[in-house]
Amino acid sequence: MNKDLEKLACKDLIDLALLMPKKFDDLRLNDAPILNELNCTKVVIKSKKQLAGKRLTCIAYSYNWECECTITIFNARPFHNALFAINKELLIYGKLNDFAGLLQFVNPKIIKNSGEITANYMIKGVSDKSISEIKKKYLNYESLKAYDLLDEHIKLLLTMSENSSDAMLLLNSDELNECLKFVEIFHHIRRLNETYKNDTLYKKLKTHDINKWLKSLPFSPTNDQLKAILDIKSDLENAKHKIRITMGDVGCGKSLVIFAAALMTYPNKAILMAPTSVLAQQLYEEAKRLMPGFVKILHFSGAKTKFMQDELQDANFVIGTHALLWADISDASLVMIDEQQRFGAKQRMRLKELATTNDVNPHYIEFSATPIPRTTALINSDIYSYSFIKELPFKKEIETKLITIEQSKELFNHIRIENEKNHQAIIVYPLIEEGKTNTYKPLESVIPYYEKHFKNVYYTHGKDKEKDNVLSEFALKGDVLLSTTIIEVGISLPRLSIIVIVAPERYGLSTLHQLRGRVGRNGVKSYCYLLSKNEFSDRLIEFSKTLDGFKIAEIDLANRKSGDLIDGDYQHGASFKYFDETSDNIILQKAKEYIHKLQDK
Structure with missing residues (x-):
């Protein structure tokens, strides 16, 4: 079983059951033609004509419809002439339309057998037939019930593992969509509980009186x-x-x-x-x-x-x-x-x-x-x-400003004013050295400018072996620090009142919030400038309006998704196919209630 599941990147049978076809092909012969829909019919080629621009047009007779239809092949190749030979009988499948009063197929598929409904999964390297056989082999009521799924969901998932007209009707329906979301988040939480299981004995301690x-x-x-x-x-x-x-x-x-x-x-x-x-x-x-x-x-x-x-x-x-x-x-x-x-x-x-x-x-x-x-x-x-x-020893006064490169003069004047008050400023750059596709100047290229226009300028970055000494000296003597995000955590700067983050669109909100948290440590009025060459996204605009780290985490979750919580292979990016972490809270609550019900048994 493992090899079959590995082939489809499925960790277990639930992953297999949640594998849905992108579409179904109904290869049953139509009793009558249906315009603007996919049709399957058996035809015999009566005549054909090669037109300019490599277009091949055939007149065919449909046995099951008892009428003529046309078949048009754009960009026809030599093999098409043999494929659509006169008097040759074919099973064709494609979208049917009306062209000048005639039934017309454009670039239809030639199929070997009719009478089937086939699922189309569009998974590279694995045939649709193989996927259907794997699902039929492993999925049944008993195998899915072992995962404590609800009977109504098992019924839907088993229906979707069959190539049937019922499955065709269910695909993309609200009923199936809600089922897929519930099963996915339910199974995900169950796996999380197993990964972070709490039934292991910890070292029970007699705590020291503090x-x-x-x-x-x-x-x-x-x-x-x-x-x-x-x-x-x-x-x-x-x-x-x-x-x-x-x-x-x-x-x-x-x-x-x-x-x-x-x-x-x-x-x-x-x-x-x-x-x-x-x-x-x-x-x-x-x-x-x-x-x-x-x-x-x-x-x-x-x-x-x-x-x-x-x-x-x-x-x-x-x-x-x-x-x-x-x-x-x-x-x-x-x-x-x-x-x-x-x-x-x-x-x-x-x-x-x-x-x-x-x-x-x-x-x-x-x-x-x-x-x-x-x-x-x-x-x-x-x-x-x-x-x-949530309580702070003092109220933080931090104003977040969104500014463009053109407003730099105003920013530099503000830094000088703060320096005169014995306050410090940090300017965070996204890059250290010049690259081939940089849209922002790197840290090393701007050092001469700051040294010319400001006093007591320090600079450091992650590759700097002396960075700890530089940060310590800046804390005591500096006015302006040029740095990368290494100052996100790890240094107390009570005199810091301005932080400038260049290219904020390149960072997650968690990093931006940490950087902003460097200022205003002692209640002094402080400023965080987000300096960008681009138009500010809704994500950054929302960030600028709140200092609440918990609200920011929710905004970040909506934008970056949770990542792989179980195996930890990646830290962000959607880890769900169907469930939406930001909008499916009702389904999440229902899944958690069902899990609690199972735990109470």
């Missing part, structure tokens, strides 16, 4: 922070739970929740993976400053991993980057991912697997400012438990 620590902090945690901490405490004390994601905008205090989770895990080990070395260093320093001295905190640096194994074993809280993916963390009780949108699905699952021993999983939490589309889809699919941190 109340005294919370009261000793130099600031008062917000209610949302405390609620997120309680959610995590409940998870840690439970032997079964869902994967948790904690979401909150830049500056809402996710770091405190991370530290609280690590402290509650004490004396067991907690792991935190951050996307950049600058952010990992920053979190390490903040943890050392805020957490109790008895917690052994380790900054697991990629450059020193070979020499840190002993320290790794002794540490209670390990903070690192991708280097953790090659470390021995099998004794970890809690795994956390910060800025989860910066990691691929396989990287995140890899870290969790490294801490899994004897099929006992660690507790697992992801943190994000903007849930990426695949995560939003997971939430909508009942997979994640989630906590929201």
Whole structure:
């Protein structure tokens, strides 16, 4: 069975059942001609004529209609003369029209057998006959009922696996369309539940009491922070739970929740993976400053991993980057991912697997400012438990402006005004070097211009080995920073009041929101400029009107789709043939209700 399904890129029988023909060919002989429709008839060629422009016209007699019709072949080749030889009998199939009072076929198909209805799947490399045989071989009531499908849906899917007049009538009908959407999302959620299954035993912990620590902090945690901490405490004390994601905008205090989770895990080990070395260093320093001295905190640096194994074993809280993916963390009780949108699905699952021993999983939490589309889809699919941190220690005042290249003079004047207030600006470029098809100037080509017109200009990018030092020095001394998206996360710049994003149409909304979140960290009035040579899309216009990361995630989901949530082979792009993540919410709710009903049995 596997080879047959692989041939059709189907993972299981549901995928096979959801494989619909693009159209049906009704090769049954028509009792009477039907104009402007596909007709099948048996004819004998009575005469033919080769006209200018390689057009061949034949007069034929239809046996089943008992009348004459014409057959016109445009761009006729030599073999057509033999194919349409006088007195030759043929079965033809094609669209019939009226031409000067005569029945006419234009470029009809010549078929071998009549009396059948055939499905046309249009799958390259696999014949329609082979597909129909595979479906007939494997699809039946029992095989589909094993997937807990509803009887009404099984009946429809089995009908569509037959080459029949009923299947022809159902194709493209509302009834079939709703069935396909329901079955697809129902089966998808069931597979998700299996992939992210919650019935595996976790390391049930006796949590460390953190109340005294919370009261000793130099600031008062917000209610949302405390609620997120309680959610995590409940998870840690439970032997079964869902994967948790904690979401909150830049500056809402996710770091405190991370530290609280690590402290509650004490004396067991907690792991935190951050996307950049600058952010990992920053979190390490903040943890050392805020957490109790008895917690052994380790900054697991990629450059020193070979020499840190002993320290790794002794540490209670390990903070690192991708280097953790090659470390021995099998004794970890809690795994956390910060800025989860910066990691691929396989990287995140890899870290969790490294801490899994004897099929006992660690507790697992992801943190994000903007849930990426695949995560939003997971939430909508009942997979994640989630906590929201919406309260901010201060009100953010960020104005998002859409501007064109022609308005650059106004922008540069604004940057100078902000510099005079001891505020900083970052200008993000999409490219480092000149390319063959660039429509925007790359970062390296604009450096001389900024150095001539502004003071204290710094520049860096992902390939710059000194980028961490450049960012640290800019934070203290700089006025203007030219950079790529490496500044999306990982650096605290309290004086930053302007960020300019060149070619915003090239980025996902999650990245744009992260970049915008660099400004206004201390409540100072700030600005985000989206600078484009093109007309602004509805997606960017919608983005400019809201600072709400959760609304932005929904906009992003509508534009990019969720990607492959199960195998993680791609991170965006529609993963459904029929179900629409943005408009089929009623069907989604019905599918989830049916799943809950099955679980309660």
